[in-house]
Amino acid sequence: MFIGKIVKSDSHINYVCQIYGPREVEVEPSPADYAFGRFVRVAVRSEQADDPHSDLNFALGISYEPKTYAVGVIYDTILLNPAFGSLGPRLSNETQVELFSPDYISEKAVLIYVMVLGMMDLRMTPNGEAEFLSTMHGVPLLSLELGSEIETMTEAEVRAFHFFSDQNEPDKEAYLHMGYLPHIIAQRNSLLPMVSLRIIDQLERIFPQNLPLLSIVKRNFAWKLKVETTG
Amino acid sequence: MIEPSTAARPRFRPVGITKGPGETAHEYTFVSRDDEQVLKNGEYVYYELDDIDEMTHGHTYPPDRAPHPGDGYPQGSLRVDDIIHERPQGSPPLRADDMTHGLRTDDMTDEQPQGYPAWGADISSQRADNVIHGQGTFARRVLGRIIKRVPLQLYPDTFLAEPEISPSQVAAMVGYDSRTNELFELHVSIMGYYEEATGSFINPWIPPPSGKQIFLADDEMLARILSRKQRGQPGSATIGSLLTRAPDAVPVVLAVKDFVSTHLAIIASTGAGKSYLASVIVEGLMQPHNKACVLIIDPHGEYGTLDQLANHDEFSEQGDGRGSGYRAQVKIYKPDQVKVRISTLNMGDMRHLLPEMTEKQQYLLSRALRKVNETKKGSPWSVTDLKAAVKAVSKQKGDEDSEGADDSSTVHALTWRIDQRFVDSFTFDDMQHLDLPEIFKPGQCTVVQLNDIDERDQQVVVATLLRRLNKARMETERGKVHAGEFYLPYPVFVLLEEAHHFAPSGTEVVSTAILKQVLAEGRKFGIGVGLISQRPGKLDADVLSQCQTQCIMRIVNEIDQKSVAAAIEGVGRDLLDNLPALSKGQVIVAGAAVNTPVICRVRSRITRHGGESKDAPDMWQKYFGPEAQESRHRSEAPLNGNKGFQLLR
Numbered sequence: 001m002f003i004g005k006i007v008k009s010d011s012h013i014n015y016v017c018q019i020y021g022p023r024e025v026e027v028e029p030s031p032a033d034y035a036f037g038r039f040v041r042v043a044v045r046s047e048q049a050d051d052p053h054s055d056l057n058f059a060l061g062i063s064y065e066p067k068t069y070a071v072g073v074i075y076d077t078i079l080l081n082p083a084f085g086s087l088g089p090r091l092s093n094e095t096q097v098e099l100f101s102p103d104y105i106s107e108k109a110v111l112i113y114v115m116v117l118g119m120m121d122l123r124m125t126p127n128g129e130a131e132f133l134s135t136m137h138g139v140p141l142l143s144l145e146l147g148s149e150i151e152t153m154t155e156a157e158v159r160a161f162h163f164f165s166d167q168n169e170p171d172k173e174a175y176l177h178m179g180y181l182p183h184i185i186a187q188r189n190s191l192l193p194m195v196s197l198r199i200i201d202q203l204e205r206i207f208p209q210n211l212p213l214l215s216i217v218k219r220n221f222a223w224k225l226k227v228e229t230t231g
Numbered sequence: 232m233i234e235p236s237t238a239a240r241p242r243f244r245p246v247g248i249t250k251g252p253g254e255t256a257h258e259y260t261f262v263s264r265d266d267e268q269v270l271k272n273g274e275y276v277y278y279e280l281d282d283i284d285e286m287t288h289g290h291t292y293p294p295d296r297a298p299h300p301g302d303g304y305p306q307g308s309l310r311v312d313d314i315i316h317e318r319p320q321g322s323p324p325l326r327a328d329d330m331t332h333g334l335r336t337d338d339m340t341d342e343q344p345q346g347y348p349a350w351g352a353d354i355s356s357q358r359a360d361n362v363i364h365g366q367g368t369f370a371r372r373v374l375g376r377i378i379k380r381v382p383l384q385l386y387p388d389t390f391l392a393e394p395e396i397s398p399s400q401v402a403a404m405v406g407y408d409s410r411t412n413e414l415f416e417l418h419v420s421i422m423g424y425y426e427e428a429t430g431s432f433i434n435p436w437i438p439p440p441s442g443k444q445i446f447l448a449d450d451e452m453l454a455r456i457l458s459r460k461q462r463g464q465p466g467s468a469t470i471g472s473l474l475t476r477a478p479d480a481v482p483v484v485l486a487v488k489d490f491v492s493t494h495l496a497i498i499a500s501t502g503a504g505k506s507y508l509a510s511v512i513v514e515g516l517m518q519p520h521n522k523a524c525v526l527i528i529d530p531h532g533e534y535g536t537l538d539q540l541a542n543h544d545e546f547s548e549q550g551d552g553r554g555s556g557y558r559a560q561v562k563i564y565k566p567d568q569v570k571v572r573i574s575t576l577n578m579g580d581m582r583h584l585l586p587e588m589t590e591k592q593q594y595l596l597s598r599a600l601r602k603v604n605e606t607k608k609g610s611p612w613s614v615t616d617l618k619a620a621v622k623a624v625s626k627q628k629g630d631e632d633s634e635g636a637d638d639s640s641t642v643h644a645l646t647w648r649i650d651q652r653f654v655d656s657f658t659f660d661d662m663q664h665l666d667l668p669e670i671f672k673p674g675q676c677t678v679v680q681l682n683d684i685d686e687r688d689q690q691v692v693v694a695t696l697l698r699r700l701n702k703a704r705m706e707t708e709r710g711k712v713h714a715g716e717f718y719l720p721y722p723v724f725v726l727l728e729e730a731h732h733f734a735p736s737g738t739e740v741v742s743t744a745i746l747k748q749v750l751a752e753g754r755k756f757g758i759g760v761g762l763i764s765q766r767p768g769k770l771d772a773d774v775l776s777q778c779q780t781q782c783i784m785r786i787v788n789e790i791d792q793k794s795v796a797a798a799i800e801g802v803g804r805d806l807l808d809n810l811p812a813l814s815k816g817q818v819i820v821a822g823a824a825v826n827t828p829v830i831c832r833v834r835s836r837i838t839r840h841g842g843e844s845k846d847a848p849d850m851w852q853k854y855f856g857p858e859a860q861e862s863r864h865r866s867e868a869p870l871n872g873n874k875g876f877q878l879l880r
Contacts, residue, residue: 179406
């Protein structure tokens with residue numbers, strides 16, 4: 001589901017998104033949809049084909065063309081309230097304000113910070129299934145656009161984003177990738193190590209067969225985060 | 232400008248790049264990923280030496296291109312850059328590295344193939360004709376031996392936390408998908424480049440500059456330069472192959488001439504394969520290209536299986552019409568056939584055989600010995616003669632002494648002891664002994680088994696034998712004899728098993744002096760000695776240090792390791808550190824018979840081995856086998872052999 005749109009970026013990989021508020025979309029996203037550590041994706045705009053048919057399909061959301069997504073993770077949330085600080089009494093009450101100046105309401109917003117972890121190409125098949133074409137972990141080459149919509153990812157998509165075979169060696173079996181870990185660690189943000197732990201927790205659930213492998217990274221992180229910092 | 236010969240030859244990939252000088256003067260370090268795990272400790276690598284030296288001296292000049300005084304080159308002041316710019320097409324290319332002396336050769340450097348041809352032969356062989364020293368094919372390859380491996384980059388310890396997950400899996404997950412992840416710094420001890428003319432390695436006296444490509448020495452190259460002789464050549468004894476390479480890839484060949492003239496020592500703990508190696512060496516000596524004259528002193532009776540030599544085709548040769556061909560002969564003397572003629576014993580032997588003689592007895596005996604030797608003039612004498620001489624001497628002495636001291640009790644005691652020692656002795660005989668021309672013949676391997684003989688007697692057997700051999704070789708070489716028992720007109724090789732019995736450290740036994748003499752002078756008279764011992768610490772240090780070729784196998788005992796290190800200069804400390812790590816059948820060979828110390832895997836014997844340890848549990852099991860029980864039951868039955876009837880009677 002779409003939960004918001006990009007309103008600002010701090011760097012090539014850090015984007016600030018505003019969560020859709022009441023009445024902006026049909027289904028208003030709940031806090032669970034933009035929870036800390038959740039994987040999201042943003043479609044990267046690509047050249048549209050000239051075929052008017054495909055335009056129509058695109059508009060209807062039934063395009064079978066391959067689409068490129070940037071995949072990111074939510075690592076921070078900010079509740080924005082411009083009215084904070086104006087604590088004095090008002091002449092009009094809340095209901096009146098809502099009725100007469102609705103734009104004021106929209107100034108309250110939920111902002112999420114998303115860090116881009118990689119890219120994936122996928123295509124919808126006519127029977128409604130997603131076909132994952134390729135995946136890349138690391139810093140994407142293309143940047144995202146303001147106003148691009150943020151979408152939550154299903155478990156199947158998260159799985160596909162992490163479990164693939166190396167592109168230069170297609171013969172090699174698919175295996176679990178977390179190629180974005182080094183660049184998460186390289187960022188200076190106190191929440192990022194926590195988000196890594198959170199990601200590992202999710203992956204442990206999705207890939208129970210890789211528990212020992214994940215536990216190495218998890219323990220390593222946990223030790224540094226919890227033991228070394230408090231010790 | 233890659234010459235056709237270079238292009239056709241398979242190019243070797245460098246295994247690493249030089250980092251810089253090592254810890255000591257003749258070491259350098261290089262860095263390698265070592266993907267294929269080939270850079271083992273003790274492995275041989277090389278880099279190629281620049282030719283600056285020879286260029287500046289004009290040695291590499293093709294004769295027809297050599298600058299003449301009239302060419303406009305001032306004679307005697309030829310500069311390197313003159314040479315470079317004047318170099319004709321088709322002459323051996325210069326190497327990029329050659330320009331280290333600040334020479335600028337833009338036109339030449341582009342043409343240099345990277346990582347110069349593995350074999351180097353194309354250039355060097357051309358050069359070999361031109362080079363004044365007459366250096367061989369490998370002149371420019373500075374060989375070294377890897378002595379240490381230091382990790383530079385390893386997986387973090389935390390990646391190793393799960394036993395069932397390899398660290399490379401973790402690295403792959405976080406996006407590091409390179410196949411190899413480790414990086415090593417390898418320390419190399421420089422041996423030098425090989426000069427075929429002298430058969431030695433010439434140290435460049437300077438470590439290679441940083442950035443030099445390091446190649447793994449190939450099998451063919453090592454086979455040519457590690458051993459002085461090639462497999463199958465006359466005067467070669469192949470004992471095995473280089474341990475770090477595939478079996479048989481690089482044969483390790485001893486130069487027979489060198490170890491026979493300057494002696495050989497085989498040292499190892501028990502069970503490491505001493506007698507196996509000794510047999511392998513003997514096999515090499517008995518092959519048609521050597522046809523050696525070998526004597527083995529075998530105190531344990533382990534070499535009996537060598538008699539199969541005579542039946543193997545490897546040890547025979549068809550005659551070419553003129554000669555009668557060759558077939559190795561093996562003669563085995565069982566302990567009861569080993570005889571020492573009493574008349575060959577000297578006073579030292581007597582003192583050794585009749586210990587704790589009184590002063591008087593010794594005096595009488597020495598005079599009697601002198602007398603009997605004088606009267607018999609070289610022909611053998613018997614115990615009876617000796618006893619008679621003792622009596623005669625004592626009588627003579629009694630006559631001389633005016634006081635008329637009575638020696639009769641001394642004479643009686645002495646003759647009693649002589650009787651008791653020599654009459655009915657298996658080993659000591661009035662007439663028989665090991666006839667030198669019988670036991671020493673080219674193409675014959677003689678095994679003297681001493682396993683049932685008392686240790687003191689063994690020492691006397693060896694001492695008398697060596698003494699006679701030394702005398703025979705000395706007199707033959709000096710032209711004093713031309714026939715007879717002491718005529719031995721060919722060099723011999725004596726292999727002495729359990730050498731520490733015959734020259735123990737700390738004490739002097741009857742065989743020590745003659746053994747030392749043979750070791751010191753044997754080279755002059757053509758007597759080579761091979762000492763085999765499992766306790767180098769118990770072997771006389773002088774004796775050990777006289778052996779110029781050393782085969783050292785697994786030694787665990789620290790005292791023994793130290794005595795080996797002290798007695799043997801030829802083997803470097805780094806090689807000796809490997810001693811406890813060697814396993815059965817692996818040997819460090821160093822000294823005169825090889826060009827450089829090598830670690831060798833002993834080849835398998837052509838003949839069956841006779842010195843295996845007994846399998847005690849297996850033999851106990853057999854004791855309770857049904858057949859063994861049945862036969863025992865029968866033989867222990869009361870009526871067996873009519874013993875029962877005997878008892879009844």
